[in-house]
Amino acid sequence: MHAPEQFDAGLMWFRRDLRCQDNAALFHALRACRRVYGVFVFDTEFLDPLPRADRRVEFMHRSVEALDADLRALAGNADAGLIVLHGPARTLLPELAQALHVQAVYTNQDYEPAAITRDNQVRGGLANVGISLRTAKDHVIFERDEVLSLSGTPHTRFSAYCAQWLAQLTPFHARAYEVETHAARLATRPEVWRTPVPALQELGFHATNLAQLALLPGRAGALTQWQEFAARMDQYHLTRDYPAVRGPSYLGIHLRFGTLSIREVVQLAWDRYRQGDPGATKWLxxxxxREFYIQLLTHFPHVVEHAFQKDMDRLPWDHGPHGRKLFAAWCAGQTGFPLVDAGMRQLHATGYMHNRLRMVAASFLTRQLGVDWRWGERHFAEHLNDYELASNNGNWQWAAGTGCDAQPWFRIFNPTAQSLQYDAQGKFLRRYLPELARLPDEEIHAPERASPIELEAAGITLGVDYPAPIVDLGEARRAALQRHAAIQQERRR
Ligand SMILES: Cc1cc2nc3c(=O)[nH]c(=O)nc-3n(C[C@H](O)[C@H](O)[C@H](O)COP(=O)(O)OP(=O)(O)OC[C@H]3O[C@@H](n4cnc5c(N)ncnc54)[C@H](O)[C@@H]3O)c2cc1C
Incomplete structure (x- = not known):
C-alpha cells in the first residue's frame, strides 16, 4: 500500500473482510480519499457453481447485511453504507468505479488463485478507465515473502516457519487499523444505489439450517464467539482433541470471512503466549x-491440482467403480467405522467438522480406502463452513502423505484406536450415530466386535441398521504401505 495521497473519492471493495473495524484497506482508503464509498459484489462467477442452499452463502449474506448497518452507524449517516451488486465483479466493479468518479479502488489481498485472476481482470478493467486498484495485507500477519528461510527460499518445514514467524512478530504487526478516526469520510451513497441488501432468494439461494446452529454471522457473531473462546483459551491444549468437548474456538468461519480480524486474535493470543500460557501458545x-499453508499456496500453486511432492502424483489411487463405491460410503458416513462416520455426519449436519475427525476421515479415505485425496478435498470444499483452499489443500495433502511436511507415509491412523483415545465414552459417536447409541462404551467404537447378544440388546442388525466395516483395517494398511513403498523405492534408485 502506498503512502497517503489525497484523492477526492475512493471505493472500498469488501470481500473476505466483512467488518469495518480494524480493516487495512478501508483504513488506507479513508486516509487517502476525502470520500469513501463501500461496495460488496455477490459475484456470480463464484456463486453460480454453488448449490442453491449453502451455509457459507447464507452466512456471507447475513454478514453483508450486518456490515451495511455497521457502516451506516460508523458514519453516523443512514445514507452511507454499502452499495451491493449482484453479477460478475470483473465487469461490475470498473463500471461502478467509473460511475462514482472515484480515482482509486481499495481492497484487501485475496491469496487464492481464482481470486487473483479475478483481481487482475478488475485491475485491467479499472486501468482502462484510468482508475487504480490498491491492495492491502489484511487476511494474514505475514504474507508471501515476509517469512523466508535464511537463503531467501520459502519454508517447507512448519517448525522452521513457525519459529521464524514467532520471532518476527512485533506489536506493530498485531496493531489494529484505527478506522474509526476517519469515519467521517464514509460517503453518502448516490440515491440510485441506496437500496437494501437483496434478499437471499433474490440472489438465487435458499435458507439452510444456519439459524438453528450456534453460529452467529457478522461482526456481532464474531465478537460473541471470540469472547466465549477467549475465556477458555487457556484450556485449549487440553481440550482441543476431544470432539465431544467444547475445546476449539469455532472461529474458522469468522477468520475466513473476515468478520474477525487476524490481528485482534493474534494480539491476545500473543500476549498470553508471552506470559507462558500453554493453551494460548498452542492456539497461536x-x-x-493457517499462514504456513497460505504462503505455501502462493509459492507453490501447483498444489491446487497436484501433489506438493511431485512424484506422489504417481500414487495409484483407485479411480474405478470400486474406488467410487468406497468414496460414496465415506461421503455418506456409512463406512462402518464409527468415528469416521460421525465426523462425516457432523460435516453434513452443521458444516463444521472437528479437526481430529478431519484428520482421521482424510487419512482413512486416502490411506485405508486408497481414494484420491483430491476427491476428499473437493467434498470438504463443498461442505465446510470454514473452507479455505490453502488450509484444506495443505491438510489433505498432509493426511495423504503427498504434501509439504506431511504425515510420514508409514504412519497411518487407525480409526478405531483414535475413537477409543479421543471419544472413549462414545459421547460424540452417540450424538451423530443414534443407531449405535445403545451399545456399551467398549463396543461402540467397533460394533462388528460386539457379541450377537450385545448387538441384539442395542437393537442393531449389522448391515441393516449400521454397515459392517467396508474394509479390513489390516489389509488396507498393508495396501497403503505398498502404494507408498513403491514411490519410496523409486526415490532411492
Ligand atoms: C483434511 C483437513 C481439511 C481442513 N480444511 C480446512 C479448511 O478448509 N479451512 C480451515 O480453516 N481449516 C481447515 N482445516 C484445519 C482445521 O481442521 C480447522 O482450521 C479447524 O478445525 C477449524 O476449527 P476451529 O476454528 O474451531 O479451530 P481452532 O482449533 O480453534 O483453530 C483456530 C484457527 O487456527 C487455524 N487452524 C487450526 N488448525 C489448522 C490447520 N491444521 N491448518 C490450517 N489452519 C489451522 C484455523 O484458522 C482455525 O480457525 C483442515 C484440516 C484437515 C485435517
Missing part, C-alpha cells in the same frame, strides 16, 4: 499453520 501455533 494453529494460527501460524
Amino acid at each position: 501455533v494453529e494460527l501460524v499453520w
